[in-house]
Amino acid sequence: xxxxxxxxxPLPQSKAAAYTRESAASGVEQALKLLEGRWKLVILxxxxxxxxxRFSDLERAIPxxxxxMLAQQLRQMEGDGIVxxxxxxxVPPKVEYALTEWGQALCPALDALxxxxxxxxxE
Amino acid sequence: xxxxxxxxxPLPQSKAAAYTRESAASGVEQALKLLEGRWKLVILxxxxxxxxxRFSDLERAIPxxxxxMLAQQLRQMEGDGIVxxxxxxxVPPKVEYALTEWGQALCPALDALxxxxxxxxxE
DNA sequence: CGGGATCCAAGCGGATACTG
DNA sequence: CAGTATCCGCTTGGATCCCG
Numbered sequence: 274x275x276x277x278x279x280x281x282x283p284l285p286q287s288k289a290a291a292y293t294r295e296s297a298a299s300g301v302e303q304a305l306k307l308l309e310g311r312w313k314l315v316i317l318x319x320x321x322x323x324x325x326x327r328f329s330d331l332e333r334a335i336p337x338x339x340x341x342m343l344a345q346q347l348r349q350m351e352g353d354g355i356v357x358x359x360x361x362x363x364v365p366p367k368v369e370y371a372l373t374e375w376g377q378a379l380c381p382a383l384d385a386l387x388x389x390x391x392x393x394x395x396e
Numbered sequence: 397x398x399x400x401x402x403x404x405x406p407l408p409q410s411k412a413a414a415y416t417r418e419s420a421a422s423g424v425e426q427a428l429k430l431l432e433g434r435w436k437l438v439i440l441x442x443x444x445x446x447x448x449x450r451f452s453d454l455e456r457a458i459p460x461x462x463x464x465m466l467a468q469q470l471r472q473m474e475g476d477g478i479v480x481x482x483x484x485x486x487v488p489p490k491v492e493y494a495l496t497e498w499g500q501a502l503c504p505a506l507d508a509l510x511x512x513x514x515x516x517x518x519e
Numbered sequence: 520c521g522g523g524a525t526c527c528a529a530g531c532g533g534a535t536a537c538t539g
Numbered sequence: 540c541a542g543t544a545t546c547c548g549c550t551t552g553g554a555t556c557c558c559g
Contacts, residue, residue: 294441294442294444295438295441297441297506297510298437298438298440298441300510300513300514301437301441301506301509301510301513302437302438303513304509304510304512304513305428305431305437305509307513308428309432310551310552311551311552311553312552314421314424314425314428315418315421315425317421318417318418318420318421318424319417321417327520327521328520328521328522329520329521332521339552339553339554339555340521340522340523341522341523341524341552341553341554341555342552342553343521343522344521344522344523345552354516354517354519360521364520364559365520365521366520366521366522366559367520367521368520368521368522375512375515375516375517378512378515379512381508381512382505382508382509382511382512383420383424384508385504385505385507385508385509386424386427386428386505386508386509387420387423387424387427388505389427389498389501389502389504389505390423390424390426390427390430391423392498392501393477393498394477394498396477433531433532434531434532434533435532450540450541451540451541451542452540452541455541462532462533462534462535463541463542463543464532464533464534464535464542464543464544465532465533466541466542467541467542467543468532483541487539487540488540488541489539489540489541489542490540490541491540491541491542
């Protein structure tokens, strides 16, 4: 199954239904864990659209971030397969960052989240 | 605009483009903040499909959670307009939890996230 | 230029005990 | 039954300094 819109069973006597809920929850949890981190979304949005940026470009684009955080978040996203890192063996060093195809594929999902947030009723 | 799939400007000289990226990032960030918390997604998935559960039902459904955390996360989601809380003035007390319409509307967005996670290439 | 190493403060979440 | 109150450890993230 790929949908979370499962029919509600009036009496959830089915273990399969419970398993479905748990696995869906943990699946989304794993996805969100990849996006956790104070700066990942900001970085992500700067790289969307196929943009390729150097480390210093990102520093300039996100003035509030520290070098440590920028490096750390980029490393994690690289390890997670969201970001591709290209090192040019030259001096002074030059490193470029871009999204992988899978990273780009996050766009529709974040769009859906954005749409949901926009639909928030007034309180 | 509602889409994050904006065309990449070869030279991002447009301030509008930058503003778009920033606001989209912060929009999604705000959405994700509502879902942050160790147990919110688990609770959410137990309430999806229009299920109505009592406090003790949720405790039984999520054995690993503590009372403090269950109450806290439910309060936050109630305050955020995701969960509706109904108190029956009787003794012993009875409190039921269900998703608001807006809470239910999270389903497609989480589906998209789930689909994205499932599309992760093998490493 | 593009980091790594270290130290430190704040906040999140867990365990336990108590209550209307 | 459905919480609240308190304490406490661990993780996250910021500041600073150093390096190839």
